[in-house]
Amino acid sequence: MKPALSVIFFTVFSGAGLGLLIWTLIASTMPQHIRMDAATFYKAIGIALVLTTAGLLSSTLHLANRKNAVYALTRWKTSWLSREGVFALLLYPLVAAHLFVIHSGYASLAPFTMLKVIACALAILFCTGMIYGCLPTVPRWNTWMTPAKYVVFGLMSGAVLFTSALSLRPVEVGPIRTPMMALVFLALGIVLYFAYLLRYPRAHTIESALGVKQGRVRMLDVGHSHGTFLTHEFGFQLARDKAHLLRWLSILWAFVIPFALLAWSQWYWVATVFCIAGLLVERWLFFAEAQHVVRLYHGQRVV
């Protein structure tokens, strides 16, 4: 699949933003463990919303006909893309409601509104994953691990980012203790990533594309002389050595380096930058390595 930069930025940045939102809200309920003053809380929420919004806006860049984008909210009963849009728009009033509640002293309502925001943020992450995971035409994606990856990577980058946001608090609040949540999710993230890489859901052959039961099929001619929409959208070919390099880069940057930095140093922002950069590479590979079955009708033997 063609790796479209707008979609890569969207999924990584809004994932990190939503993760940060979730962790900030959870942290706000446990002041005895994580001390966070009001200013830091709002800064973290602010960063989360900016990242999420930037991501969502960039996702509209790849639309060829943006003026009809409003209709995208209408088919939430069947389409994961539509559901994602609905939850994304729902997030803002929910966050506003929660901030209003904690401000105006209806403290008893706060857990209720907070859970709503967290559920909505998780739902957005899950829907984004399902947009890809629900496609039988792209076997590489067609597994439960795709949505799981989107949720876990969102929470993971959010937790790393939250540690950085926490470092914005004034010195008198005291030093930051080892960020256990971030470490746990970094470990979970890498396990899930390896599981995803090792398990290819299923394969289709050029023979099954034409219903040939025995024997061999090969393409004689694809029928067009230059590129088409299909070759442009689905014909992306990644060189194997390049893929290897990028794979190790993404594993190092997204998981290993942030883990080491968070566990043994105070370089929280550096860890965050590495984590986000690594996830950008990972997301690029996610698209570049996925292959669509229509490639069988363009002469590829197995997808």
Added chain:
Amino acid sequence: MRLGLAIDLDTCVGCHACAVACKEWNGASLMGGAPDYDAHGKAPSGVWYNRIRHFEIEGDPAFSPHRCGSTEPHPHPNLPLEGEGTHVPLSKTVNVPMSCMHCEEAHCVTVCPTGASYKRAEDGIVLVDPNRCMGCNYCAWACPYGARELDENAGVMKKCTLCVDRIYDQQLPEEERQPACVLACPTHARHFGDYDDPQSKVSQLAAQRGRQSMLDELGYKPTNAYLSPRAPAQVMPSLPVRSGLSEKAKAFVNRLIQL
């Protein structure tokens, strides 16, 4: 009604006349429009609702019964025994014209967030409403058969309409109320009809000839049928044994010439 095409893989000669007729009818139609980009330039491209792909099949008895089981490499001294270029002689060429199959489980419709893609209840035709489509390409991702192409000029998705603007047109003579591709095919490899009617030509053909499974394991249940090739007549080449005097004389002269 469940309207669709039956495409004969046996008789199709791969001439692309159907695709050209489609382009001619739909190129500027109200229903769709299929633009060309850089048509006379260095890298011509454009939107086609129908594309013909050409394959070679060897070793499947359904396609080439004389050579059934001949998965052995061809022992010709000049051909490599393994890998690409290994030929079993007399394999079968099939030309596969591909357009929207108007699937029963049209996942392209389910995934569309705007409702621009829809499947008509009355005849099963899958269409795109250009006034709703936002050009997100998601439906094209969901289609296994490469039937959807984005119109970059209009920013909306385009696909085969089964000539919905021909088949119901009372102004046309009745025999012309068929998709343009069906009318154009010089070998009559394309047929149009209602698969819900067991008496229709397409139903009969699909029942008699059998249909190829085109990625049926994905569960889209395509309506269009690709009719399996028929078993070719067994031809046993044999030379008549003639041994009259004149034959012997001819053979003698032939041998002299070839000396």
